[in-house]
Amino acid sequence: MPKPQAVLFDAYGTLFDVYSVGLRAEQLFPGRGARLAVLWRERQIDYSRLVTMCGDPARHRPFWELTERALRYAIQALVPQAVDDWAAYEPAAASLMNQYRHLSAFPENREVIQALRLQGVTTGILSNGDPEMLGIALRSAGLDGLLDPVISAEDARAYKVSPQLYALGEQATGLPRSQILFVSANAWDVLGATWFGYQTLWVNRANLPFEQLDTQPTAIGTNLRAVLDFF
Amino acid sequence: MPKPQAVLFDAYGTLFDVYSVGLRAEQLFPGRGARLAVLWRERQIDYSRLVTMCGDPARHRPFWELTERALRYAIQALVPQAVDDWAAYEPAAASLMNQYRHLSAFPENREVIQALRLQGVTTGILSNGDPEMLGIALRSAGLDGLLDPVISAEDARAYKVSPQLYALGEQATGLPRSQILFVSANAWDVLGATWFGYQTLWVNRANLPFEQLDTQPTAIGTNLRAVLDFF
Numbered sequence: 001m002p003k004p005q006a007v008l009f010d011a012y013g014t015l016f017d018v019y020s021v022g023l024r025a026e027q028l029f030p031g032r033g034a035r036l037a038v039l040w041r042e043r044q045i046d047y048s049r050l051v052t053m054c055g056d057p058a059r060h061r062p063f064w065e066l067t068e069r070a071l072r073y074a075i076q077a078l079v080p081q082a083v084d085d086w087a088a089y090e091p092a093a094a095s096l097m098n099q100y101r102h103l104s105a106f107p108e109n110r111e112v113i114q115a116l117r118l119q120g121v122t123t124g125i126l127s128n129g130d131p132e133m134l135g136i137a138l139r140s141a142g143l144d145g146l147l148d149p150v151i152s153a154e155d156a157r158a159y160k161v162s163p164q165l166y167a168l169g170e171q172a173t174g175l176p177r178s179q180i181l182f183v184s185a186n187a188w189d190v191l192g193a194t195w196f197g198y199q200t201l202w203v204n205r206a207n208l209p210f211e212q213l214d215t216q217p218t219a220i221g222t223n224l225r226a227v228l229d230f231f
Numbered sequence: 232m233p234k235p236q237a238v239l240f241d242a243y244g245t246l247f248d249v250y251s252v253g254l255r256a257e258q259l260f261p262g263r264g265a266r267l268a269v270l271w272r273e274r275q276i277d278y279s280r281l282v283t284m285c286g287d288p289a290r291h292r293p294f295w296e297l298t299e300r301a302l303r304y305a306i307q308a309l310v311p312q313a314v315d316d317w318a319a320y321e322p323a324a325a326s327l328m329n330q331y332r333h334l335s336a337f338p339e340n341r342e343v344i345q346a347l348r349l350q351g352v353t354t355g356i357l358s359n360g361d362p363e364m365l366g367i368a369l370r371s372a373g374l375d376g377l378l379d380p381v382i383s384a385e386d387a388r389a390y391k392v393s394p395q396l397y398a399l400g401e402q403a404t405g406l407p408r409s410q411i412l413f414v415s416a417n418a419w420d421v422l423g424a425t426w427f428g429y430q431t432l433w434v435n436r437a438n439l440p441f442e443q444l445d446t447q448p449t450a451i452g453t454n455l456r457a458v459l460d461f462f
Contacts, residue, residue, distance in 0.1 A: 042273075047444060049280050050419060054426050055394045061444075069443040076440035083440050163286045188281060195285050209307035209314050212300040213278060213292075 001218065004199055004230055006122035006173045008151070009113075010184035011129050012103075014203060014224075016137055020104035021096055028092045032078050039077055040096075043070035045188075048128055048159035060157045062130040071096055101133065105141035106205075112224045113146045119231055124149040126169050126182065128159050149173065161192025169198070181218075181230055190217045201226055232449070235430055235461055237353035237404045239382070240344075241415035242360050243334075245434060245455075247368055251335035252327055259323045263309050270308055271327075274301035276419075279359055279390035291388045293361040302327055332364065336372035337436075343455045344377045350462055355380040357400050357413065359390050380404065392423025400429070412449075412461055421448045432457055 012018050019037050026033025047066040051059045061069075071093050076082045082089040116123050124147055127134055131152045138144045149172035156165040170177055177197040184190045185203040191211045194200045202210065202217040203224055210216065219226065243249050250268050257264025278297040282290045292300075302324050307313045313320040347354050355378055358365055362383045369375045380403035387396040401408055408428040415421045416434040422442045425431045433441065433448040434455055441447065450457065 046419065047442070049284060050392055050422065050442075050444070053280060053284055053392050054423055056426060059426060059444075072443045073440060076443075080438070161281055161284050188277065191281065192285055195287060195290060207311070209304055211278070211281075212303045212307075213281070213290075 001199060002179055004121070004181035005175050005179045006124065006169075007116055007181045007183060007227060007230075008124050008126040008169050008173075008198075009147070010182070010186060010189050011125050011127035011134060011137065014183060014185040015109050015125075015143070016103035016105055016141065018100075018103060021099045024096060024099045028095065029075075029078065036074050036078055039074035040067075040071050043073045046070075048153070052159045052162050057157060062154060063128050063152075063159075064130050064133045067100060067133075068093070068097060071100075101136055102140045103137060105137075105143065106224060108224045109141065109143060110146070112227055113143065115228060116231070117146065121231065122173055122175075123147055124151065124169075124172065126151040126166070128153045128165075130154045160189050161195070163196055166193055166196040166198070181227070183224070183227055187211050191215055194218070199230070201230070232430060233410050235352070235412035236406050236410045237355065237400075238347055238412045238414060238458060238461075239355050239357040239400050239404075239429075240378070241413070241417060241420050242356050242358035242365060242368065245414060245416040246340050246356075246374070247334035247336055247372065249331075249334060252330045255327060255330045259326065260306075260309065267305055267309055270305035271298075271302050274304045277301070279384070283390045283393050288388060293385060294359050294383075294390075295361050295364045298331060298364075299324070299328060302331075332367055333371045334368060336368075336374065337455060339455045340372065340374060341377070343458055344374065346459060347462070348377065352462065353404055353406075354378055355382065355400075355403065357382040357397070359384045359396075361385045391420050392426070394427055397424055397427040397429070412458070414455070414458055418442050422446055425449070430461070432461070 009015055018041050022033050022037040025036045029036055044067050047070055075089050113123050134150055151168045151172050153159050153165055155168055158164040169180055180198050182193040182198040183201045185205050187210050190200045190202040194215050194217055200217040202220045204220055240246055249272050253264050253268040256267045260267055275298050278301055306320050344354050365381055382399045382403050384390045384396055386399055389395040400411055411429050413424040413429040414432045416436050418441050421431045421433040425446050431448040433451045435451055
């Protein structure tokens with residue numbers, strides 16, 4: 001397999017810890033914070049898939065908006081009275097959305113990305129996130145300026161695992177897919193990228209099994225440092 | 232809204248109780264049966280969406296096969312040693328798959344479908360399931376002969392919420408979508424069918440909120456009897 005010329009990182013779950021909202025969620029919904037964070041994340045992914053799969057471009061919504069909708073669902077699923085009195089729960093939702101805007105970044109990110117750049121490797125992002133939320137998250141994490149291109153689902157108006165979105169990685173780097181390494185902590189995203197034809201690294205932070213669909217990632221690691229083994 | 236001329240039912244979750252595998256799962260994996268049933272169902276739906284969304288027809292697999300793969304994932308996620316020694320867990324998986332073949336049907340199904348047929352309404356199925364598993368499930372539940380057409384994702388080689396699959400309801404009944412009532416207990420399926428243009432009934436058996444994506448079903452009920460309110 002040719003040595004990759006570019007590395008494209010997924011953002012949510014890979015560079016940013018989507019479950020770092022759990023502490024604030026626990027303060028707001030004692031005893032149910034972790035459950036809320038999981039439900040929220042599940043629904044966020046579900047909604048992104050549904051709007052793309054339905055095939056109607058008019059159903060597309062930016063990821064920030066889908067994230068808000070997913071949070072509303074998750075709160076209403078955990079707290080039935082929120083269905084009838086959503087206004088009473090809006091402040092909690094706003095607080096969690098604000099937290100989501102500034103998710104914690106994983107500690108090894110910066111060092112790994114800088115090491116790649118020192119070797120002349122292109123380092124970018126290919127994410128479901130919209131440009132505004134990605135920009136804020138990258139600045140918060142001190143990663144702005146280290147990642148270019150920043151490819152967003154908004155550029156394709158389609159979410160993962162649509163090939164329209166993965167294809168933008170080739171366009172933006174000018175490289176064939178076989179020379180691009182795609183890195184994600186989300187197994188399903190790694191699956192989609194492998195199907196598309198990228199070299200792939202699954203960052204298995206949670207020690208989970210890989211998806212059971214006859215496809216394996218090029219490599220598996222436990223944190224982002226495993227990227228460096230490709231070089 | 233015109234009175235529907237045909238009613239198309241979703242199968243899994245709507246006519247058949249996908250969580251009726253929980254008891255057997257609990258016998259096989261004490262203390263984790265309910266969790267296994269939920270993980271299994273989640274992965275089954277995930278896998279169906281991923282193979283359709285990736286846009287490559289060669290990735291399509293029949294629902295029975297995706298259901299097996301999802302179960303393998305769920306067992307490996309709950310029991311880490313199953314990753315390295317899957318053979319030891321194959322008998323448990325086979326037992327659960329056999330249970331899945333003969334899921335419990337909800338008690339009101341037969342009476343509701345018969346009442347519709349007495350009124351001359353076409354009653355059929357529009358399901359992610361493949362024809363063989365649907366046939367066995369319908370016979371097991373004593374519903375064979377009461378549902379025609381039986382529309383399968385295999386006919387479209389695409390899973391919900393792909394419009395290619397929903398469109399087969401119009402083709403099979405010869406009716407425009409506005410005259411067809413689609414009934415599902417899965418909120419996301421009702422969402423997709425409403426987007427497509429069907430009249431829809433969400434059978435909200437578990438008292439959950441509806442999906443928060445600016446679309447409401449035509450009606451909501453708590454069991455299948457709510458279908459009769461359309462007539």
